[in-house]
Amino acid sequence: MPHNKFKPIDLAFLRDHFRVVTEPVDGQHVVNDLLDEAYLSDVIAEIKPSFATDRDFVVGSQLMKRLGYLLIVPALYSFSTERVAMPLDWSRVALVSKMNGELWLPELYVADDVGYDCAEDLAASREPFFDQLFRQLASLVQAVSNVSNVPRPILWENVMVYVYWMYETVVNWHHDEATVNQFHDDFNVLIHQLSPDVFGERFNPIKRFYNGYHYIEPEQTFRRVRTTCCFNYEASSEGKYCKGCPKLEVNKEACRATRETMRQQSNSYST
Template identity: 30%
Template sequence: MVNTRAIVTSLDEHELDILQQSYRLATSPSKHRELSINCKDLLDPELAMPFLQKVGAFWETDSMTATVSLFAKRYAYLTIAAGLYAMSRYNKGLDLSLANSSLESYLQGEAWLPKALLVNQETSSPSAGRRDEWRDEIVQQMFAGNLAPVWAALSKMAGVSQAVLWENTAIYVYWLYENQFPDGASKEERQQIEADYRYLVQEAPPHLFAQRSNPLKKFDSPKRTTAVSDTPIRVRKTCCLYYLAADEPDDYCPTCPKLKHG
């Protein structure tokens, strides 16, 4: 059936460069094959667990729950950052389905910096008057079609709550739309960014995330100053378990609910 909601497009050189340099999009496989994986293989414990054990060495923790949570932060970013930026800034949709994506590893010193490589790098753009429907397709593919099954699989493998993994995802959506995407945008582009952000966090129906409720709305809360932060912050509802891999005991993230924010 012909998709009347969208037309086939492609990224121009400038757009591709931005997504590569700022939003973790790769255009060729990494040489570090032992630290790279087809995204669909994250659903298979026999393939995913050895991979997670390898990347867990970067955080020097014996806790698989902490490893999975810290991995989820990186995976969430490389899955949503380029896709949402392309959607909101360029009106172009990337195919971030599991079958079309691989996680490619890059190292910067001792830091592990994964990127997303897409087999099919064509994009789609909305047909006239069909942007809302097109946006739903892009969001559903990214969240319900990719992150939801990966979070469910990793949660089962490592015993980490899916709520932690979804909040790890949500904090990046907030940060990207509030701090990154508006940079250098025109007035019209800012209006589109604000409209997409409002839709994602307040209006998007749960089925786009394959959840009973919208997880981006669930974890949103007003920023406020606290006893441990003079700068307004959005205090998390779940702990990301970073402290289990920190160099110092009880070293929590500034937004951690384990801190006495008051």
């Protein structure tokens, strides 16, 4: 990746806001090892007792939600705020199991405290960084799909909800115009310029699942409604649904509208 110099990563902020840690612990799982499907199967079996289910399908979906958050959000945040590209060597990052009450909320151990300064050569650095980030994630999506039999579109939408959260909500943590513009510029590249090949799909999932907010009349509120279900209600002892779950009765009309929009757009994807 083109770069002019190294730049410190604000690990203190990532620790406080995105569950990044810098001290290794016993029993952590190196992310690169998760690409080995036999190893990944063992990890799913290990974390299964943390969920109210014995179905690999459900656990695989929940694992991908956590991995998507940890591997994508800190990297995108660091890039969109500081123009620092975090190193993407998955042999130097690890999944650290942690419980928050009854909820399995793992952390991400990061060994490197410096990244690549892309500010001076942004045009040459941005797309290669995004490309590598999501190509690696595509390999992990495929592995989780193979091991737990979760269709890839579900796993991709599990990740995309955090990408949208980053560029629609986290952006509001900042009030200086320059940083806000950086968020907007980066999201434009992600949604409009990344090739489907980056994701190993015939579509760019960032674009495919970006369907805006719908007005939910019974609750008189706006929300983004998913087109696929992550099966969180099966993983929770309380049977809790995500607010944007397409299976909730109040969301079904919005989900139908979203699916129709996707159907009309489907002819734009290569076969």
